[in-house]
Amino acid sequence: MDQSKEQRILNSVSYNAVKGDPESVLDCIDKYCSQKEWAMNVGDEKGLILDNVVKEADPTTALELGTYCGYSAIRIARLLKPKAHLFSIEFNPEFVPIAKEIIEIAGLSDKVTILEGHAQDIIPQLKSKYDVDTLDFVFLDHWKERYAPDTILLEECGLLRKGSILLADNIIYPGAPEFLEYIRNHKRFECTNYPSHLEYMKVEDAMEKAVYLG
Ligand SMILES: O=C(NC/C=C/[C@H]1O[C@@H](n2cnc3cncnc32)[C@H](O)[C@@H]1O)c1cc([N+](=O)[O-])cc(O)c1O
Ligand SMILES: [Mg+2]
Numbered sequence: 001m002d003q004s005k006e007q008r009i010l011n012s013v014s015y016n017a018v019k020g021d022p023e024s025v026l027d028c029i030d031k032y033c034s035q036k037e038w039a040m041n042v043g044d045e046k047g048l049i050l051d052n053v054v055k056e057a058d059p060t061t062a063l064e065l066g067t068y069c070g071y072s073a074i075r076i077a078r079l080l081k082p083k084a085h086l087f088s089i090e091f092n093p094e095f096v097p098i099a100k101e102i103i104e105i106a107g108l109s110d111k112v113t114i115l116e117g118h119a120q121d122i123i124p125q126l127k128s129k130y131d132v133d134t135l136d137f138v139f140l141d142h143w144k145e146r147y148a149p150d151t152i153l154l155e156e157c158g159l160l161r162k163g164s165i166l167l168a169d170n171i172i173y174p175g176a177p178e179f180l181e182y183i184r185n186h187k188r189f190e191c192t193n194y195p196s197h198l199e200y201m202k203v204e205d206a207m208e209k210a211v212y213l214g
Contacts, residue, residue, distance in 0.1 A: 005037050006098045009069055012036075013102050020107035022078040029071050029102075034200040041071035042141060042169055043199025049207050050139065050167065054079045057165040059136035063126070064088040065119045065150060066142030070099035070112075072169075076139060077103070077111040086112045087130060089119045089142075119146065123153050134161040140168040140179075147179035155212075162214030171206040173198050180208065188213045 003011070012032045018024040026047070033039045042050055054062070054076050060083065064073055067090035077086050090096050096116050103112050115122050115130070119142060126132040138154065140147045147168055154160055166183075170176060171193065183189050189210040198205040 004094065005039060006069055006095055008037065009033070009039060010098045010101055013105055017105055019105055022074050022106040022108060025074055025102060025106040026071065029069070030200075038200055040068060041199055042075065043071075046169065046196045046199060046205065046207055047072070047075050049194045049196060050075055051079060053165060053167045053207075053209055054137060057137040059165075060084045061132055061135055062086040062137040062139070063135050063154075063159075064139045064141065065146070066090065066140075067099045067114055068095055068141075070102040070106075070114075072139060072141060073099065073103055073112050073114075074106045074108055076137075077108040078106070080111050084111070087115055087126070087132070088112060089115045089117065089122050091116065091118045119150050120153060123150060123159070124157055126159060127157065132159065135159050135164055136161075138164070138166045140166060141170070144170060144174055144176040145178060147176045148182040151179065151183065151210075160212040160214075162212065164212040166210040166212070168208045168210070169205075170198075171208045173203055173205045176208075183208065183210045 013025055013028050017028040030044045067088040073088045103109055184191050192209040194207045196205055
């Protein structure tokens with residue numbers, strides 16, 4: 001059976017990236033996906049916005065919804081302080097081993113735990129099963145219509161604290177209108193919009209930061 005695009009991305013990283021060097025893994029994926037096959041990684045332009053928000057949050061416990069190939073997990077984990085940890089939730093069984101391998105090549109396996117399953121099933125288990133207290137940073141990059149319900153779920157599960165920072169990808173393209181409506185009209189979130197472009201394209205996109213006010 002011929003390989004998937006995600007397997008070809010892993011092959012490219014495995015062949016071209018410097019083992020243990022997150023930057024070289026990111027550069028390799030960005031090069032492959034801008035020159036060979038487009039893929040839905042947050043990319044280098046929006047990646048810089050992600051970097052800056054992660055630096056601002058300086059999280060001890062971070063959560064990502066939608067691991068895909070692990071590109072943004074590497075962007076986040078490479079900035080985490082020594083004892084900090086990233087949990088990344090992914091339900092597609094084909095992507096999980098590929099993301100694990102790419103994160104391993106980046107040398108960040110100790111900083112990232114990939115939880116296989118649906119976010120709506122795993123979020124309620126974070127406290128009891130994964131010993132999470134509250135989340136300092138959450139990156140939303142999974143199915144766009146799940147952004148709002150899963151944000152509500154995070155709040156209901158007591159996983160947000162005063163100052164928790166959420167960052168959502170794809171506010172313009174493909175768009176997350178329900179999420180935008182919810183988060184901007186919810187009085188306990190302080191929102192900031194970051195205009196940018198769709199990964200590897202000239203298409204307009206944006207990210208939205210939402211700080212939980214407690
Ligand atoms: O559709 C997009 N992203 C959806 C991302 C989906 C990823 O998150 C997982 N997932 C989904 N619900 C889940 C629930 N629980 C766990 N994993 C889940 C999917 O298995 C996939 O790995 C997208 C599309 C474009 N685009 O240009 O078309 C650009 C982007 O930047 C995008 O992020
Ligand atoms: Mg995205």
